[in-house]
Amino acid sequence: MKLTREQYDTYWKRGWLVVEGVFPAEVAERAAQHSLDLAMKTFDASAPGTYHADRSADGKVALPRKVHRPFEQDPNFYGPLIYESPMLGLVQQLTGSVPIFTIDQVFFKPPRHGSPKAYHQDNAYFLVRPDDQVITAWIAMDDVDEGNGCLRYIDGSHLGEILPCKPVPGFEHDLTPEPSAIDMTKESLAIVKKGGVVFHHSRTLHTSGSNTSDRWRRGYATHWIGARSTCDNTTLDHGYFRKPELWNGWGEKFRAKESDLPIITPKPEAPPPPGTPPPAVAAKARA
Numbered sequence: 001m002k003l004t005r006e007q008y009d010t011y012w013k014r015g016w017l018v019v020e021g022v023f024p025a026e027v028a029e030r031a032a033q034h035s036l037d038l039a040m041k042t043f044d045a046s047a048p049g050t051y052h053a054d055r056s057a058d059g060k061v062a063l064p065r066k067v068h069r070p071f072e073q074d075p076n077f078y079g080p081l082i083y084e085s086p087m088l089g090l091v092q093q094l095t096g097s098v099p100i101f102t103i104d105q106v107f108f109k110p111p112r113h114g115s116p117k118a119y120h121q122d123n124a125y126f127l128v129r130p131d132d133q134v135i136t137a138w139i140a141m142d143d144v145d146e147g148n149g150c151l152r153y154i155d156g157s158h159l160g161e162i163l164p165c166k167p168v169p170g171f172e173h174d175l176t177p178e179p180s181a182i183d184m185t186k187e188s189l190a191i192v193k194k195g196g197v198v199f200h201h202s203r204t205l206h207t208s209g210s211n212t213s214d215r216w217r218r219g220y221a222t223h224w225i226g227a228r229s230t231c232d233n234t235t236l237d238h239g240y241f242r243k244p245e246l247w248n249g250w251g252e253k254f255r256a257k258e259s260d261l262p263i264i265t266p267k268p269e270a271p272p273p274p275g276t277p278p279p280a281v282a283a284k285a286r287a
């Protein structure tokens with residue numbers, strides 16, 4: 001599958017892009033069912049908190065909100081789904097670098113009480129650079145529109161900086177910038193059919209609303225980085241590229257080559273305390 005020049009330019013101008021028909025609808029439906037089954041294996045409706053569950057206002061219905069790291073839990077299902085699809089080629093065309101699979105998550109919005117996700121930039125969490133090569137490919141596993149909580153983007157926000165952010169009350173796992181820092185006049189909806197993919201840049205501000213419809217809204221977010229990356233936190237320590245065993249059997253031919261793996265440059269050392277002699281002087285003093 002080849003992107004048109006217009007699609008490529010749209011991605012770099014707006015910071016996001018919808019590509020329809022990347023997966024056949026029945027494949028996306030199978031992925032949705034599989035993800036829900038995976039979530040239900042460990043789902044505990046009585047567990048407190050808003051990370052794993054979305055609850056109805058009266059608290060009587062609780063359904064899964066999220067699966068964290070599904071590929072790691074079931075590489076034999078998610079691996080072929082991703083790697084035998086045209087999606088990877090699209091990621092590479094957009095960033096111009098070999099995409100390295102780093103982390104993934106499934107976001108459910110159950111009918112009527114799927115909760116909103118606050119405005120954020122992915123790289124406020126990941127802190128991976130160069131951030132032009134950090135990209136999310138979000139697979140629509142349902143027809144997604146305003147009613148069931150589509151993604152929404154601030155066009156062009158990837159051209160700005162990562163904004164300071166703070167936890168969202170009631171959803172403390174989510175970080176969001178001050179509302180005054182978000183130019184809502186530039187908000188666009190990413191309406192997409194089941195099997196389409198929404199790509200977004202790691203600095204693009206995005207959100208999703210509640211599901212007020214009678215339909216599910218299920219999305220599979222896969223996160224990719226470039227081969228020469230560095231990071232200010234532990235994102236890269238846990239990246240899938242560090243776990244070659246996840247490709248065993250189903251995907252030997254897709255396993256990232258050693259030469260493609262991120263070269264994680266060391267973090268700069270903290271400056272020495274005032275008064276510390278330069279290294280040469282210190283070595284002489286020790287000799």
Ligand SMILES: O=C(O)CCC(=O)C(=O)O
Pocket residue numbers: 107117122136138206207208219221
């Ligand atoms: O699916 C959602 O509602 C949120 C997805 C998201 O924030 C992401 O994929 O980065």
